[in-house]
Amino acid sequence: xxxxxxxxxxSLAVLLWRIVHGEATHGALSLEEGxxxxxxxxxxxxxxxxxYSLDATWITASSV
Numbered sequence: 403x404x405x406x407x408x409x410x411x412x413s414l415a416v417l418l419w420r421i422v423h424g425e426a427t428h429g430a431l432s433l434e435e436g437x438x439x440x441x442x443x444x445x446x447x448x449x450x451x452x453x454y455s456l457d458a459t460w461i462t463a464s465s466v
Contacts, residue, residue: 408451415443 419439 405451408447411450412443412447415446416440419443 416439
């Protein structure tokens with residue numbers, strides 16, 4: 403389950419996607435575009451949540 407930060411990031415990513423692609427001013431996304439956008443954003447949100455959950459000391463130790 404996504405936490406509140408991930409949900410907010412997901413909402414912001416969808417808004418940014420729509421702005422970049424001109425959808426915020428030209429109407430709604432098509433079903434196919436919405437599915438593609440949602441899939442990419444969801445995958446990104448899950449990845450971000452995973453990386454946020456990692457222990458900072460593990461990240462520091464593994465990057466040395």
